[in-house]
Amino acid sequence: MNGAQSLIRSLADAGVDVCFANPGTSEMHLVAALDQVPEMRAVLCLFEGVVTGAADGYGRMAGRPAVTLLHLGPGLGNGLANLHNARRASTPLVNVVGDNATYHKRLDAPLESDIDSVAATVSGWLRRTAAVDDLAADAADAVAAALSPPGRIATLILPADMSWTDVSWSDLPAAGTGLSGSVDVVEPAPVAGEVVAQTAAVLRSGEPAALLIGGAATRGEGLRAASRIAAATGAKLLCETFPARLERGAGVPEVERLAYLAEAVAGQLAGVRHLVLAGAASPVSFFAYPGVAGDLVPEGCQVHILARGPEDLTRALTDLAERTAAGTAPQLAPPGRPSAPSGPLTAETMAYTVGALLPERAIVVDESNTSGPWLPGATAGAPPHDWLTLTGGAIGQGLPVATGAAVACPDRPVVCLESDGSAMYTISALWTQAHQGLDVTTVVLSNGSYAILNMELRRVGAGEPGPKARELLDLSRPGLDFVSISRGMGVPGERAVTAEEFGAALGRALAEPGPHLIEAVVPPLV
Amino acid sequence: MNGAQSLIRSLADAGVDVCFANPGTSEMHLVAALDQVPEMRAVLCLFEGVVTGAADGYGRMAGRPAVTLLHLGPGLGNGLANLHNARRASTPLVNVVGDNATYHKRLDAPLESDIDSVAATVSGWLRRTAAVDDLAADAADAVAAALSPPGRIATLILPADMSWTDVSWSDLPAAGTGLSGSVDVVEPAPVAGEVVAQTAAVLRSGEPAALLIGGAATRGEGLRAASRIAAATGAKLLCETFPARLERGAGVPEVERLAYLAEAVAGQLAGVRHLVLAGAASPVSFFAYPGVAGDLVPEGCQVHILARGPEDLTRALTDLAERTAAGTAPQLAPPGRPSAPSGPLTAETMAYTVGALLPERAIVVDESNTSGPWLPGATAGAPPHDWLTLTGGAIGQGLPVATGAAVACPDRPVVCLESDGSAMYTISALWTQAHQGLDVTTVVLSNGSYAILNMELRRVGAGEPGPKARELLDLSRPGLDFVSISRGMGVPGERAVTAEEFGAALGRALAEPGPHLIEAVVPPLV
Structure with a gap:
């Protein structure tokens, strides 16, 4: 039994049974070891940003970590933006990064990097495996760290020789034999x-108050309790602007999301004398603006x-x-769907159409940006x-998160906006969706521009854009x-x-x- | 005149006139400033890995830096793999990363990261702008650092308020007024x-010797001198395995590239008693293999x-x-092209076809991997x-480098293998090629697999692959x-x-x- 087998076996014993992978040469023993551990499902992604985003979507829906397989520093780099988003989502995630063999590092081979x-x-827990016999414990510790409240990215850096060296103590034991030691979840x-x-x-x-919820309080028992508190005390119930996973729809407690734009937040919080934070950070502007x-x-x-995050929020x-x-x-939100609209397709009619058709138990992955403002209202009474x-604001999150959510919940339809x-x-997340036959409907809201940047260009006071500035925000030539x-x-x-x-x-x-994709051609939000 | 204008003006004064950009809100003043500086060309890329790869290709061909425009930590992360490649290529490159405003950082807004x-x-020079009045000097220092031999990545981190704050000392001066201070190139x-x-x-x-060249010695005067030395002394002339830019073809000094596989290198260096390094690192295996x-x-x-790199190699x-x-x-390599082959398309007939048709003064960007072994021979006598x-071994380099090379050399055809x-x-580099009308012919060698990993899986001794391992190396379902x-x-x-x-x-x-693309369907190299 080699280190790679020990790691994959131990991860599976610790309850991790999905591996999103984009491996390279230094991870080949890990790839081979997947076939030794039947419980571990391997999902190939063609780019590391898909790997890490899928692991984020999986962790948000499954409530337990998937494991990634990344190839050295450049593979980690490619995955970094969606690890940033996962960190901001407090997603439990075990991130395995292969490295050159310990004795090879001093040679500064082309892929060597820090x-x-x-x-x-991006990691809440970081370890570089130092000895092959440690790998079972490393795996258990990584899983425990990933699951420690409210959820963390646990990164294990694995030199190639730790994968291929045999462990000193055992043949490959059967599942559940306690190989991995105990997973001490905090x-x-x-x-x-x-x-x-x-x-x-x-x-x-009696003074005006608002209850701002985030993290685990945006679903289940915590959300119900928050709604009851708000109803009984008259506090305004709000949730963070970008929740990792918000339960909503007919029969679910209704909660208003804090707005993206500072001026809208000022309206939401106007007159509030007490702001109670439950799993959410104190509200700040997404970006700074002059003055x-x-x-x-x-x-x-x-x-x-x-x-706070590590505390028992639900309790x-x-x-x-x-x-x-x-x-x-x-x-609770009353049931009620808009009727399907007709006429030109716009951000508004798109939203009402989604509201009219959103299926039971859907998972909506929302990266709709400026095309999204009508969505909350249009879907509030959907099933x-x-x-x-x-x-985390790092764009390129939607397609991968949808992919991972569909892997976590094969019995639920995923709608990616x-x-x-x-x-x-x-x-390239689309390829993985096809490869795995995932039930994801991707709606690409196509307005031919970085519309949010057109808005921000004006909001930051950078003046009327010239031709070069406009060209840098334009996706229409070619379409x-x-x-x-x-x-x-x-x-x-x-x-x-x-x-x-x-x-x-x-x-x-x-x-x-x-999987299906619909290109929804919409005008930019004015 | 604000800081953004000062930076772009100063970069242009220092000879940097191409900006590859994927900006976000925190870079909007830089975007606006581009219109104030007519010399600066702005090239939009739809992903940061294209930005940094294009800047690498540009720098390799132009011999001077382009400037990137990246959006905070996630933008840098997305660009990191191709910055790694550029670092290994010793490409001069000025990397500008926008950041949250100085006073906004403590609020830990969603995009905040380290x-x-x-x-x-990845940076040979790194500075965080501390005051808006420093930006002109920061620009000059960054360019000087990027150009310091053999070429470096100079990263300037630019908080948003440094962009929008007015400088204290001047209105926007005309080009060439020395605003930027002196660029002190080492x-x-x-x-x-x-x-x-x-x-x-x-x-x-009289003892068997080899001269291994790299860096600037793979072209021009250095390459000619190396060839003469080898001819006169009987030393074997080799160049590094992955040169940043190798001049070759009919009438150019011929040089053999050090092989990728260690066992092939052993053959190339067999019997050599003296290995002279000229701008190249001492040969090491790309990856480690057990034993x-x-x-x-x-x-x-x-x-x-x-x-060594910082020394005057050519001299x-x-x-x-x-x-x-x-x-x-x-x-010198004698002129001579293979005749265009017929029959099935294979890695071999693909190579001979390229050899038969490669145009005058072509720039070949080679990420052909396992489909590439016949290319050096087939093109040795081409113009x-x-x-x-x-x-640097971080895949995903070819299309962006081709894009940047085409921007640097609009009068030369670019062939990307x-x-x-x-x-x-x-x-998405293809979109930028279309947007800019770049003369790039991309040949995608499509064998439906990560063929090199199939090879490496065996070479690392990971045994006969099982179904899961094979699936992780297979790109054919769907094709x-x-x-x-x-x-x-x-x-x-x-x-x-x-x-x-x-x-x-x-x-x-x-x-x-x-731009054009040809999907060349080839069987995997056995």
């Missing part, structure tokens, strides 16, 4: 009773922290609900679904033909330019299993 | 006369260093030629051309239709499955201006 420094920027820290009591007092003070404050807490508003909210909302029910967003500009960063690109990767596609065409195409795509 | 640590892993250090004399003595010793030495210098062979070689090869001419290779697996990493993908990005494409079809398609593509 993996550790790059990995440290329980979330309890929130002190006084903190809950103080928060209850604040919410009952505009970045801290979005209104003047005279006090911030109170009920629970804190249920305790708080017990104190403040006994007998109060959560405020219950999960909404996954661009947590993707922008044209963002789609191009990680477009991107996503139907052709998609077919080239094995995913059937069609183009829609009216709301009716879009509705028909979306209906067909949702009715058929397997 | 840019400095990541940038340090001259290459002279190689001591004794070193040249000692090397001459070694080469004249195989990584240092490829044969036993009993002494290594002598004539010149050292011409001095050495004066001492050892007075009156000896370089060994003089430059050969650009995958210097690309593998199917590698093409998928940075495929990638590069003609469709290419058309979707505005580049006309056709598919060739016979040598005749390939020859006809290549002839058409080379005859027409603008």
